[in-house]
Amino acid sequence: MFGFPSEPYKTYNRNFLKTVIFQVSFNNNNFLKNKKSDIIDLFKETFPRYNDSLAQGFEIKFKNPNETPVLQSIQNNAGIEMRSNDGQRVLTINDVSLSLTISGKVYKNFDLLKQDLSRIDKFFTLVGINKIIKVAIRKVNIIEFQNISDATGVLSYAITPELLSNLTYFPKSEGIKQNIHSVSYALDNYKLNLKYGLILPQGNNIGNGQIILDIDLINNEESNTSTIFEKATFINNQIFNIFNWAISKNFKDLLNG
Amino acid sequence: MDKELLLESKEDYIKAADYSKKSEKTCTESSRLFICKNPNIWVASLAAGAITLMPAEKTVARNFEFLDSNDETNVIERLMIYSDNISSVSDYVIELTDTILKTNNDKNTLVKEILSFKSLNNNWDGYGSYPLEVESASNALMLLDKFSEEIISKIIEVYPNPHGTVSMEWENSSKETLVLEIGNTSMSYFVEILGKETIYQNNKPFNATEINKLSDLISII
Numbered sequence: 001m002f003g004f005p006s007e008p009y010k011t012y013n014r015n016f017l018k019t020v021i022f023q024v025s026f027n028n029n030n031f032l033k034n035k036k037s038d039i040i041d042l043f044k045e046t047f048p049r050y051n052d053s054l055a056q057g058f059e060i061k062f063k064n065p066n067e068t069p070v071l072q073s074i075q076n077n078a079g080i081e082m083r084s085n086d087g088q089r090v091l092t093i094n095d096v097s098l099s100l101t102i103s104g105k106v107y108k109n110f111d112l113l114k115q116d117l118s119r120i121d122k123f124f125t126l127v128g129i130n131k132i133i134k135v136a137i138r139k140v141n142i143i144e145f146q147n148i149s150d151a152t153g154v155l156s157y158a159i160t161p162e163l164l165s166n167l168t169y170f171p172k173s174e175g176i177k178q179n180i181h182s183v184s185y186a187l188d189n190y191k192l193n194l195k196y197g198l199i200l201p202q203g204n205n206i207g208n209g210q211i212i213l214d215i216d217l218i219n220n221e222e223s224n225t226s227t228i229f230e231k232a233t234f235i236n237n238q239i240f241n242i243f244n245w246a247i248s249k250n251f252k253d254l255l256n257g
Numbered sequence: 258m259d260k261e262l263l264l265e266s267k268e269d270y271i272k273a274a275d276y277s278k279k280s281e282k283t284c285t286e287s288s289r290l291f292i293c294k295n296p297n298i299w300v301a302s303l304a305a306g307a308i309t310l311m312p313a314e315k316t317v318a319r320n321f322e323f324l325d326s327n328d329e330t331n332v333i334e335r336l337m338i339y340s341d342n343i344s345s346v347s348d349y350v351i352e353l354t355d356t357i358l359k360t361n362n363d364k365n366t367l368v369k370e371i372l373s374f375k376s377l378n379n380n381w382d383g384y385g386s387y388p389l390e391v392e393s394a395s396n397a398l399m400l401l402d403k404f405s406e407e408i409i410s411k412i413i414e415v416y417p418n419p420h421g422t423v424s425m426e427w428e429n430s431s432k433e434t435l436v437l438e439i440g441n442t443s444m445s446y447f448v449e450i451l452g453k454e455t456i457y458q459n460n461k462p463f464n465a466t467e468i469n470k471l472s473d474l475i476s477i478i
Binding site for chain 2: 044048049050051053081083085086087088140178180182195199201208212214
């Protein structure tokens with residue numbers, strides 16, 4: 001699709017995933033106010049901790065130019081937030097999307113995600129939705145390391161050198177506190193946001209630094225709800241290809257551990 | 258934005274909303290900034306300033322729409338499209354820190370904060386309070402040493418209590434809470450988790466078993 005080399009999909013023995021987010025979007029049909037309790041019943045076996053999620057914002061109102069406008073905060077129910085017993089998986093549902101966020105601590109492979117969403121077809125039947133407009137998966141990998149004098153060396157260990165060709169060009173690279181790159185693709189009905197690089201704690205070098213590899217792949221094609229897992233599997237495989245392309249050989253050996 | 262809602266409204270208003278941080282900040286998509294064709298300079302300035310009123314780490318305004326109710330045709334001209342796909346690195350780092358890493362603070366900052374409570378005078382709250390007791394401070398620092406960095410990073414508040422103890426709080430976006438009070442010889446805490454009864458643990462000793470139990474409860478918040 002984007003030309004990244006394909007590799008046979010596999011699950012590494014270790015991962016540095018911080019969070020995995022799956023999201024599917026659909027057109028608003030205002031189902032939430034009437035179907036909230038039914039939705040909770042549908043998912044509460046897997047996500048027994050549930051609450052309303054709040055929209056936060058503010059509005060400025062004025063009726064005519066001669067009056068002082070009123071600035072006030074608004075808090076409306078924006079959806080449902082449901083958590084697994086261990087709090088490591090969070091399902092968020094509102095009128096336009098369903099998102100599942102899984103902590104890297106418990107994410108083993110894509111099957112776990114599909115397992116958590118095994119009732120998604122029943123959800124769509126319940127709320128009367130048969131078309132989706134977006135499927136997306138985002139995987140954020142974060143490697144923490146104790147801050148050392150030349151963190152760019154650590155970055156080179158994890159990320160393939162071709163992606164970091166500018167590193168040696170900067171003088172006094174030991175002084176670099178942040179080195180984040182952002183690349184976006186848009187091809188056909190797919191959008192890819194790739195962010196990678198280095199963040200170091202500010203100030204007096206106390207604390208951990210982080211190497212980031214953040215891959216966010218989105219399909220924006222309208223399709224039937226029945227295609228969700230087919231699309232999600234394809235996206236997941238593409239993310240795997242991109243991940244393998246982006247990391248160094250040393251790092252692959254570390255993941256195979 | 259719900260265009261029907263906007264069209265129904267007869268009032269001039271600017272609405273900025275960040276819907277449910279988790280669902281909004283997962284996958285990026287374009288955001289649009291609309292400004293009326295003939296903006297009132299004061300209002301336009303207010304809108305621009307309003308973005309900076311809210312701390313970036315708490316609210317990111319995604320959509321602005323401005324309707325001039327004096328103009329019956331509801332003229333909205335798109336002046337700028339800014340795509341989250343190429344948002345600034347600083348915005349990304351803030352999002353990463355606030356939403357994904359959730360680093361409220363670090364151990365060093367908390368240690369300083371706890372030590373600062375020792376310098377409070379008697380009656381610091383005006384109602385006969387005591388400054389933080391040495392043993393309580395020592396126990397709090399010991400706990401910070403035992404807690405993982407992830408647990409420490411999620412502490413939302415540390416504060417002294419009038420009777421010489423110190424408290425720490427954790428809270429998640431579902432408003433589930435754990436509040437811990439650390440005293441001279443024991444600790445007490447309660448945990449509020451959705452769908453379950455509140456758990457109260459009083460006068461627990463500072464031993465490995467109880468600290469591990471506490472850590473496990475904090476990690477599910």
